[in-house]
Amino acid sequence: MKKKQENSKKFLYFFYDILRYATLNIFKERKELLNHILRKIVIFMGGTAGNIRIYNSKTKSLVLIGSYGTSKRYKGDKKSLKIGESISGVVFQKNKLVVVKDLRKSKRYLKLSLALESKMISLISAPLTIFNKKLGVFSLYYSYPKNFTQLEKEIFKLLANFVSLIISTQNIYYELSDAYVGIIKMIIKALEEKDLYLKGHSEKVKKYALLIGKKIGLDEFQLEQLSDLTTLHDTGKLLIDEKILNKPGTLDNKEWEIIKKHPETGAKIISQIRRFKNGISIIKHHHERVNGKGYPNGINGSKIPLLAKIVSVADAIDAMLSPRPYRKPLSIEEVKQELIKNSGTQFDPQIVKVALELINEGKIK
Numbered sequence: 001m002k003k004k005q006e007n008s009k010k011f012l013y014f015f016y017d018i019l020r021y022a023t024l025n026i027f028k029e030r031k032e033l034l035n036h037i038l039r040k041i042v043i044f045m046g047g048t049a050g051n052i053r054i055y056n057s058k059t060k061s062l063v064l065i066g067s068y069g070t071s072k073r074y075k076g077d078k079k080s081l082k083i084g085e086s087i088s089g090v091v092f093q094k095n096k097l098v099v100v101k102d103l104r105k106s107k108r109y110l111k112l113s114l115a116l117e118s119k120m121i122s123l124i125s126a127p128l129t130i131f132n133k134k135l136g137v138f139s140l141y142y143s144y145p146k147n148f149t150q151l152e153k154e155i156f157k158l159l160a161n162f163v164s165l166i167i168s169t170q171n172i173y174y175e176l177s178d179a180y181v182g183i184i185k186m187i188i189k190a191l192e193e194k195d196l197y198l199k200g201h202s203e204k205v206k207k208y209a210l211l212i213g214k215k216i217g218l219d220e221f222q223l224e225q226l227s228d229l230t231t232l233h234d235t236g237k238l239l240i241d242e243k244i245l246n247k248p249g250t251l252d253n254k255e256w257e258i259i260k261k262h263p264e265t266g267a268k269i270i271s272q273i274r275r276f277k278n279g280i281s282i283i284k285h286h287h288e289r290v291n292g293k294g295y296p297n298g299i300n301g302s303k304i305p306l307l308a309k310i311v312s313v314a315d316a317i318d319a320m321l322s323p324r325p326y327r328k329p330l331s332i333e334e335v336k337q338e339l340i341k342n343s344g345t346q347f348d349p350q351i352v353k354v355a356l357e358l359i360n361e362g363k364i365k
């Protein structure tokens with residue numbers, strides 16, 4: 001009796017703990033949030049590993065989004081599963097909880113050696129659903145052939161429901177913030193369309209920034225930040241009077257001060273979206289120079305965030321390759337010379353080097 005009471009107390013405390021964590025961190029990056037919760041669940045349930053897969057309707061596959069206790073090879077080789085493939089694929093397809101006492105005897109399980117190297121012997125796997133909508137699959141592994149009790153199955157179902165709730169809450173938030181960003185992107189695009197000299201500018205800057213980022217070897221998360229935020233780098237210009245933006249002659253001091261505010265204004269607008277907060281420095285610092293003579297903060301060298309330095313080069317390349325009222329577009333050879341001339345003063349030499357390689361390979365032209 002006493003043990004039962006202790007177990008209930010332990011379970012209540014555990015639930016309070018993950019509920020509190022999820023409530024306080026619901027706007028965190030999805031992978032980070034789910035990995036943290038997954039780790040807590042695996043430890044509490046006495047398991048050895050666990051994973052969370054989310055259904056991607058575009059690729060019609062179950063993509064590994066959270067993983068704990070699995071090897072690097074497992075995460076790479078089993079990154080994505082088709083519906084009906086392996087055990088998770090079947091759980092999703094049939095929308096039913098599945099337990100496997102010994103994976104070594106299972107014919108369904110795909111790439112068993114990957115499971116064995118992480119000591120994954122038995123498995124409990126439940127569909128992630130909310131209001132009858134299938135979201136993905138949640139699986140927990142044990143290092144020995146385990147007989148799951150009815151109570152353990154019920155608890156696991158409860159935990160799967162909890163994970164589903166987190167995912168769907170985040171989905172709603174993502175949809176809302178996507179709508180907000182979508183509107184900003186539409187306005188930017190409409191303004192660019194109107195302007196002969198800016199047509200397609202933000203999309204081209206994004207393309208060049210991603211090419212540079214990939215070649216430099218940025219990780220998936222950094223590339224995602226570049227992809228999300230580069231098109232928004234000039235959001236702050238939306239609040240500047242068109243007369244100043246399109247003034248044919250040189251700007252006076254007052255006008256120039258207004259222009260110099262656009263990175264900070266843009267950062268303020270976009271920081272309303274909490275999931276973009278980490279990458280906001282891309283917008284805020286895309287006009288800094290490595291010699292400290294840029295704006296808004298005049299920071300130099302390594303103090304300028306890497307992603308902002310990439311956008312700075314990408315932005316300049318597109319500006320040079322586009323016509324202006326007072327000049328024709330620069331030739332690719334002239335762009336190269338300008339990049340070299342300003343390397344180490346305006347631009348980061350490492351990024352210039354990569355950009356020149358991309359130009360020489362014909363990827364930027």
Ligand SMILES: [Fe+2]
Nearest residue numbers: 233234286287
């Ligand atoms: Fe800008």
